[in-house]
């Protein structure tokens with residue numbers, strides 16, 4: 001039951017009457033619950049067979065059981081890539097649903113920042129090679145001992161998403177740079193940046209970019225694929241871990257997405 005009270009005052013400001021409304025929202029709650037259960041059942045039912053399809057295709061593509069003719073290799077590669085893409089979409093939908101329901105738990109521990117950055121790069125290695133992107137990691141010795149208190153998998157998921165977006169919206173053979181420095185404002189924070197020389201983001205889209213299912217409305221963006229969920233999930237994950245996320249962008253020149261995260265240790 002949802003109850004709301006609306007006081008009404010006369011011209012002198014004296015309380016005249018209070019209107020109290022009662023709404024039976026049990027149907028709405030039941031519907032919400034059904035929707036959430038439906039999403040999670042469908043997603044699990046889809047994910048299990050897809051995982052085995054992607055796994056089998058990956059064994060064939062990587063020629064674990066012997067060499068395959070180039071034409072077949074090409075076809076299987078396309079199927080493999082698409083199975084991974086579908087898995088990605090399903091994982092995003094599941095994550096969004098779990099975040100909305102408050103069902104995501106974070107395994108917060110201290111982790112060195114540099115290996116996390118390197119692993120996020122490795123996650124995108126195939127995509128980077130495919131698009132012939134020059135992926136540059138700025139190695140800074142002063143960061144070697146820096147640790148962040150975070151859920152390692154979740155932070156990598158966000159960085160990997162920022163990197164794959166940067167690659168996706170870059171021109172072929174463009175450059176993507178990942179860097180991490182002490183924040184300019186505060187010495188107890190780091191700022192991780194992913195910078196591309198891609199399409200950039202139109203100013204009218206800046207306010208909506210972190211909303212669910214939002215994508216720049218252009219045939220170019222639709223052609224590049226995606227769900228419009230990645231950044232919404234990323235923001236939620238980063239904020240729940242105590243950091244913040246933002247970006248700057250100039251159309252036609254590129255974008256720079258950044259994460260500001262508190263440092264866990266002040267000495268090595």
Ligand code: ADP
Pocket residue numbers: 161165166169196198199200201209214215216221225226227228229230231232255
């Ligand atoms: P997806 O990439 O799956 O569409 P995201 O939430 O990650 O979903 O991104 C939402 C939208 O923001 C993208 O569709 C694109 O329009 C825009 N966008 C995100 N990152 C970039 C980038 N680096 N350069 C240009 N546009 C971007």
